[in-house]
Amino acid sequence: MTSLKLISWNVNGIRACAKKGFSDFIGTASPDILSVQETKANEDQLTSVIRHPKGYFSYFSSAERKGYSGVATFTKTEPLSVERGFNIGEFDGEGRVLRLEYPDFYLFNIYFPNGGASPERLDYKMRFYAECLKQFKALTDAGKNVVVCGDVNTAHKEIDLARPKENSNVSGFLPMERRWIDDLIGSGFSDTLRMFDESPGRYTWWDMKSRARDRNVGWRLDYFFVSESMKDNVKAAAVMPEIFGSDHCPISIEVEF
Numbered sequence: 203m204t205s206l207k208l209i210s211w212n213v214n215g216i217r218a219c220a221k222k223g224f225s226d227f228i229g230t231a232s233p234d235i236l237s238v239q240e241t242k243a244n245e246d247q248l249t250s251v252i253r254h255p256k257g258y259f260s261y262f263s264s265a266e267r268k269g270y271s272g273v274a275t276f277t278k279t280e281p282l283s284v285e286r287g288f289n290i291g292e293f294d295g296e297g298r299v300l301r302l303e304y305p306d307f308y309l310f311n312i313y314f315p316n317g318g319a320s321p322e323r324l325d326y327k328m329r330f331y332a333e334c335l336k337q338f339k340a341l342t343d344a345g346k347n348v349v350v351c352g353d354v355n356t357a358h359k360e361i362d363l364a365r366p367k368e369n370s371n372v373s374g375f376l377p378m379e380r381r382w383i384d385d386l387i388g389s390g391f392s393d394t395l396r397m398f399d400e401s402p403g404r405y406t407w408w409d410m411k412s413r414a415r416d417r418n419v420g421w422r423l424d425y426f427f428v429s430e431s432m433k434d435n436v437k438a439a440a441v442m443p444e445i446f447g448s449d450h451c452p453i454s455i456e457v458e459f
Contacts, residue, residue: 204306205437205458209233210351210424212313212407212450216241216274220252222447228255233454234278237300237311239353241272263287265297272297273352275311279304288337293330301337306459307347307432310338314355318373327355327373331382338429339389347432349457350391353407353424353450358383358393361402362422364414374421390430394439394455395422404441407450418443426455435459 209231213219216238228236236258244264245253254260258276263286265271281302287294300311312334317324334350341348356379360366369375387393395404405420414420428436438456445452 203458205456206234207232207454207456208235208237208309208349208351208426209442209452209454210237210239210311210426211445211452212239212353212424212448214240214242214448214450216243216248216252216272218242219447220249224447225251225255227445227447227452228258228276231452231454233276235302235309236276237309237351238274238276239272239311239313241274242269243272244268261286261300261302263297263300266295270296271313273300273311273313275300275302275309277302281309288333290333292326293333298330307349307457308341310334310348310350310352312350312352312354314353316355316373317376317379324373324376328378328382331379335382335386335389338386338391342390342429342431345431346429347435348391348429349432349455350386350427351425351453354383355423356380356383357421357423358425361400362405364403364405364419364421374423386427391427392430392433392436394426394428394436395441395453397433397436398439405443406441406453410449415443415449424450424453426453428455428457432457 283303285301315327317327357363406424408415408420
């Protein structure tokens with residue numbers, strides 16, 4: 203039996219997070235796989251300590267636009283394969299997707315778009331969502347185990363944000379965005395946190411300008427989803443609000459094979 207700890211964290215700039223204890227976090231938490239989003243950096247802009255944490259293989263997907271978006275995955279075990287993006291230009295140019303293949307599962311590390319800037323960006327977000335679901339289902343239909351983690355940029359249900367009524371017309375809690383998570387779950391995926399914890403207040407993002415974290419006025423935007431085929435392999439799931447360094451906190455799951 204192999205036990206693995208997976209952590210996902212939107213670091214809101216990996217260089218900024220590095221100044222706030224990112225390397226110490228990796229050393230202390232010691233995840234088998236750490237997926238980070240919103241790196242806001244190309245590999246050549248990072249020190250070797252950030253780029254290659256001791257004991258980890260590291261993989262990056264960066265946006266064409268400097269200082270924007272980007273994901274990275276750090277893994278103690280070398281994956282069988284690594285794919286960056288979906289081979290679709292309009293999505294891949296923003297560096298939002300890493301897909302790692304392991305013997306027992308595929309892992310998607312995704313920084314989903316924010317739809318709040320304009321109607322065009324909301325449309326982009328919804329098209330990106332649709333492509334993601336298509337990619338996930340292609341693998342599950344082929345009998346593969348799939349793990350999806352990252353900043354989904356949507357709170358699923360009213361329990362997942364502090365002020366649902368006030369935000370009912372705000373991107374991140376729009377009916378169409380929430381419906382996509384319904385569709386994901388309807389296609390056989392499980393929201394791992396809710397397998398173990400149905401309580402409110404389990405937020406993963408807080409507005410920094412209003413010091414909302416001090417009052418826990420937040421949103422749950424970060425998720426681990428697993429396919430139906432590996433639901434029983436998930437032994438724990440948690441939110442880690444005690445970890446600072448970003449406007450998001452990390453989340454984790456433990457799986458056994």
